[in-house]
Structures are given as structure tokens and as C-alpha cells.
Amino acid sequence: MLQRAAKGEISLNLPLFQTKYTADPAPLVVGDTLFLFTSHDASPEDIPDVNEKSSAGFFMYDWLLWSTTDMVNWTEHGAVASLKDIPWRSRENGAWAIQTVERNGKYYLYAPLHGHGIAVLKADSPYGPFKDPLGKPLVWDQSNWFDIDPSVYTDDDGQAYLYWGNPHTFYAKLNDDMISLKSEVTKLPHIKHYQEGPWIYGRRQGDRETGSYKYYLAYASTCCPEALGYAMSDSPTGLWEWKNYIMRPTLRDRGNHPGICDFKGHSYVFGQSYDLMHLDTFTHHERRSVSATEITYNEDGTIQEVPYWLDQEPVKQLCWLNPYQRVEAETMAWGYGLKSAKMGIENTGVVADMPTSTGKKNMYIFDINDGEFIKLRGVDFGNGAKKFNITAASTGSCKVTLRLDGQDGPIVGEAVISKTGSVEKYKAFNTKVTNASGVHDLYLCFSNTSGETRLDWWKFGN
Template sequence: MLLATSSLACFSQHPILTTKYTADPAPMVYKDTVYLYTTHDEDNADGFMMKDWLLYTSTDMVNWTDHGVVASLKSFAWTKMDNGAWAEQVVARNGKFYMYCPIHGNGIGVLVSDSPYGPFVDPINKPLVWQKENWNDIDPTVFIDDDGQAYMYWGNPDPYYVKLNKDMISYSGEIHKVARPAHYQEGPWFYKRAGKYYLAYASTCCPEGIGYAMSDSPTGPWTFKNYIMSPTDKSRGNHPGIMDYKGKSYVFGLNYDLMHAHGIMEHHERRSVSVAEMHYRKDGTIEEVPYWTKEGVAQIGHLNPYKRVEAETMAWSKGVKTEKINNCVAVNDIHNGDYIMLKGVNFGKGAKSISINAAPLNGGTVEIRIDNINGKSLGTCKIAGEENKWSNYIAGMTNISGVHDLYLVFKGDADKQLFKLDYWQMKKR
């Protein structure tokens, strides 16, 4: 059970994803939704133990829905690696979605899908890039310029780039080695804003900060400007993903805060993703962002509880995990005292009842509370019945109006798994 310590109940929300260890955030905005692709550190990882790539989505920047594994090392038939699924990026073009995946020591592969949710398949059955004389081919980042030309940068300890063809699964010309910007380490993130090109990257290992360089050309030369986030002893690694969304700019990165919240203070590669709002000056340079704040970012809009809400949607949690069941993600590993928290739920004029789709194991209850884990109780939903049979369970609710944080608190026999959750929905008064 990943989140097992009671101290997590009062741990401030630095990381935005809590049911798994995640790293190397790669955000993509598509049709009003943020698609956040991440790598995945295994729960028992000491060094890097990374086998697959995950997807999370959000429309408010604080409540994130877990879509599980969207690709893995097994997606590439040409490699037999069982570790090395390092930092990826997904870009959209002409109705298709292209995922660029490094396989440490085996180059960079590419997968394609008709949907941002996958399934992603290998269209070329070989590496897109593989400089076999070194192990530098990691951390690809892809950007499509205004003229339609696509570029892929990557590399540690030196950056490289190629010009991708319009098919996005091949390239033309040579692999170009780029003069290393000051403090460049790895994890480049390439993008353009207001006519200027940016190359953000993990810098100055170790600890790593997030540095950035700018250029008037997509191929450089690159001039180091400053740190987006300075190196700090609070963390060991970092890795940027940058986007604009609903009029604001954001930088994603990684830390070890979730592992530390579990009481594990010795170093392991069990990382967690965080996000901060980022601001540009008039000349295009970036104001430095402090280390990930306890408050996180401001919520954009509110969550509607009167539409179906997937149980794996959450801003924070304790104890629970997620798994794919028949291609759908559900919440599992639920024990007494665990909970799920959602930020900024708009109850409007009040909710009459809640319906929870669940499958009993040993059975238990869901307490519906607001504002904190011991906050006002709106009702209790009992989950009991035939083991592993999915059913809707309904409970009445005390009237509450306005916007509140929502806690689903799970109670039952100690040390036993209580039930699994698929989704929930409230009914208006």
C-alpha cells in the first residue's frame, strides 16, 4: 500500500499525483484538456526502475484523473529491455498523436495513436534515433514550428536535434550536436512563445534545478538566461514540462516529496510530479519560480459533482492505489482510514444523494465529508454484498451548498481491503 502513514492526512499538497510514483512530466493541451504523460517509478525502486508510461488529465489543474498505463517497453517489439522507460513526450498532428519514448541504451522509439488515450502502436518497428556508440539518446522533446517543420531535441550530457518529416516517424538530414548551454544536464523541453525559442532543461546535477536558454532560431545558438527553478537541497532531480493553459503559464517538474511524506528519507528513485504557475517578463525572460509551494496552483473553475466523476479523479489521497480492470481504471487497495480528496467541488444549492459504483471485498463504508478529513459529515454510504460484484450504492446527503473540498473517507475492518471504486455521482435537490 503506497500511502500508508497517517501523517499524510496533514501533509501539504506538493505533488499533484499520489497513487503512484511519477516523474518526467510531459503536458499536452488538446481541446480544453491537459493531458499529462509521465514516467513511472515502481513502488520498490531503489535506482531507476521504469517499465511503462502513464497518463493523467485535468481541466482545472488541481483534480487529476488517472488513465493508467498508455504504453510500455512491451510496445516495442525490437527491444527486450525490462527497464529503461525514461522521459517521453506526446505531440498532436493531423488528428494523430505521436509518443516519443527513450529506451535507455536502445535509442528513441516512436508510437502513434488516433487518440490521446491510446492505444499507442509502433509504426516503424525500429528506433527512430539510435547513436549506438553512446547512451546519450534520452529525453526527447518535439515541437512543430509555425511553418510546419517539426524538430526533436534530446540528450545527456550534450543536446542533439533532428528535423522530423511531416509523417512524424522519420527524419531528414543529419543528427546535429548542439553547443551545450550553460548548466545543461538533460531533460530538454523545446517550445516557442511570442517569436522566441526556448530550451528548458534539468541543470547542474546534483541537485538539479531547471535552467533555460533562448534563441531566435529553432536550431540555436542557445543563450543561457537563468534558472526557472534554482537547484535546492530539498530535491535531488528535476525535469521540466512547460505549457500555456487558459491564459496562464505553467512549469511541471519533479521532486521526492511524496516519498519523504511516506517517512522514507534515504534516497531512492521514487519521484513525484509537481506544478507551479510561471510568469514571463516583457522581454520574454522567465521570472524564477520558488521550490514547489505547499499551496500548489490555483484551481481553474470548479468540479461538478452532478456529472459522473471517475473515482480515480482526485487532488490528493491517502492509502489508495489504482488499477486497470477491463480497460477501465478503478481505485483499489482501500483500507480503513484511507481517503480521496477533491478540491473545489461546487454543490450549488445542495445535493440530495450520492450514488457510488463499487465492488465489495470485505465491505465497509464511505463517509462523505467536506473541507477536511474530520469535517462536517454529509452522509455515509454502506458498501456490502457479493464479493467483486459491481453495483451502485446510494446514500442520502445532508444539505450543503456552495463550493467545498470533498473528502471520501473509507472505514471498515482494520488490515482488510474494503472494496473497489469505479465512479460516483450526486443528485441535486
């Protein structure tokens, strides 16, 4: 079934991203955009030690950023920061789970250096560049290795709290500068089934003005397999009372990590699985992928349990995609088999070769082969599109067939990308479009590929 889904034949609640393996989702809502920060499990070609390329272990060097306005079509922004941005790090592998929060127009990225404390990076934008303002750990108890999976929540009164810990739970109050502690570190009593990956947030139940305020601590439950559990409290510091699973343990998964947010009137939980890797192999490797689903709350504030990711319908689209504005090629609902990179940066996965945090840079799609496609959900063509433009660079050629509602759906246009002189030289390629009106899923299907082709952006016209 997974293989058929990858070919666009059936609809499942599949992982959100396919160009890279992802884990540890951390959502951040800014205006009408949801940003999702993730950790990054290296693909075999990105692992520097040739003897480890088939290893089942973790190989994690940087952190990634994605964004959406509709919950189904996601734009990739590449590596937002890497271990190289923390010069006092103790090892070249271990870019574990982060969380990024905003305060007073600044963005703070909290990162664990397992066994060496928790770092904080600061930026003027969610895209970075992120810089280390301290040059040392924000938190580091040298007596243990519990310093993992930081989560930050700012309460209505402006007080920010930093949570972390595996297999114990710790918290401390943050000062208004978000880069120093206001209180001593407190170790909480054991929370039922707690293992790691705390995610703390608050939410008012019932009436927005008079309803009771509840605090939530979601987490990965006792391994293995890990599930998504949660506890509740009347205070951001506890006492925390176990409530239930958000998603209960299943042998189809062995690890999980929650990220929860409210966005455009809906609540979403993000987690991880091995479903993307299972399109290629069921031999275990730590190559995870992030999924999401909507959650609902009962009148008492408890969260209704959800089934495993693949047992649910895909997330509902919140607004239609406008094809008459520039759409980056790395914006997609599905694009299995394709790769992406930032222009001008050869990010090999080796820490020594990584740039420090660059901020927002243009990206491109590459490694395009016959039979692959980019799917976009809910594209609103209105009264009808008449033309299609795509900007690309190529040392060979590639045919882009535009289809509606399926990989084998009706053809509304075909553009042929030809040689541009080099993969650094981008040109515009055009085609006429017919019979494309109303709202449809759009498939950019690739065939007749030769040489190397890189896609930058596309746009329809009328």
C-alpha cells in the first residue's frame, strides 16, 4: 500500500516531507504561516564515514526549516542552523531535537548538545541566520546526561519556562532575555510513562475570555515503542497528572516526538515514524519522517486519542494554493525521490563542509528521474490558466507534463527543459495550458530526463 501511495495511486496520511529524512518536529506560528523546525537524519550519501553508511545509528548534523499556509503544501527552506554554529560543541554528530520560539521580534533556537548541556541561538528571523550569543551552555549539569529535548513555553503573564530531560523531567524559569535562567533547575516527580521529548503549552478551554486555562505536557512515552502521551496541570510548573495517549504505542513505530500548535482555528499534533524509509527498506535504520494530524479537545480539556498516522485521512487543506504567483519548486505536498539544496552551498552532511547559519536563501530541486513527480494539493486555477512558466537549469533535458488530479490524470500542458549551459545558469521555459480551471490537485510529472536538471520556481498565467 505504501508503494502505491508513493506512486500517487492512493491517498494516505503520509509523511509531510520527502526530500530529506526528518524528526523531532517543532511548530512555530508567525502570522498566517506555520513554520516547522525539524532535526535531520542523514541519508547514506551524507554520512562521511564510509563504514557507517549502512549503520542503523543516528547521524544528525543540522536542523531544517519548512513552512506552510494551508497545512498540505509545504515549502522547504533547508538547513536553518548546524552544529557548526555552536563552536563549543563536544562532537561532530548529534543535532538532536530543538525548539524555536519568538519573543519581542527575536527568535530563539534551543538545542541540546547531549552530555554537554543545552545551547541557545538567536536570530532576527525564523530563517536565521542564528548566532550563539553566549558561547557556552545555557543549562549544563555535568553530573548527568539528561540534557536533551528542550521545550520553551511563554505564559500569558510573560514568564517563559524551559523544560527538558530524558528519562527525567526538568524545568527552569527564563529571564526576559530568553538566554539566561531566572530560577534554579527543578527536577519534577516522575510523570507516568514519561521518556523524553517534552512539549509544553497552555490552552484556554471553553469561552476565550472566561474559560479555564489548562497546561499540557506532551511527550514520548516509555520506549520501546514510544507513543505520544500527555499530562495536564493547572500550573506551568505542575503538578502534572497523566491523562492518556495522544497516539498509543504500535509495533509499526519505535520512536516518537510530539510538537503541538494551534493554527487558523485548528489544533495539530506532529510526530515521527519510519514510514518514508519503509518505501525503500524495512531493514531498520534511524531514518525518520515527520507526520501530522488534527487533534480535538473534550469539554474538560483532555485530548481525544488519534489512530496511527497511516490509519487516518490526510490533513484537510485550509486554503487553496494560488498558481498565479511565484511558487518555489521545493513547495510540494509530495515529491518522493527528489532532492533539494540551497543555491551556492554544497551541504554534504559533513560538519567541516557545512556553512554556518546562512539565513534565507533560494533553493532548487534536483536528482530528477523519469517517473518522478511533484504533487500540489488544492490548486485554484479560477476561470482558467492559459500558460505555464518554469525556471530551470540543465545540462541535458527534461519534459514536465502538467496533469490534474493524478499522476495519470488529464494533461493540460507540457514544457520541455533543454540545455542552459550549466546547472548554475537558469532560464525560463514556457508552454500553453488548456482545460485547467477550478480547483484541482496538480502533478508536475517528469520524463525524458538526461544530464542534470535543477528546478527553481514555476508560475501559471491567464
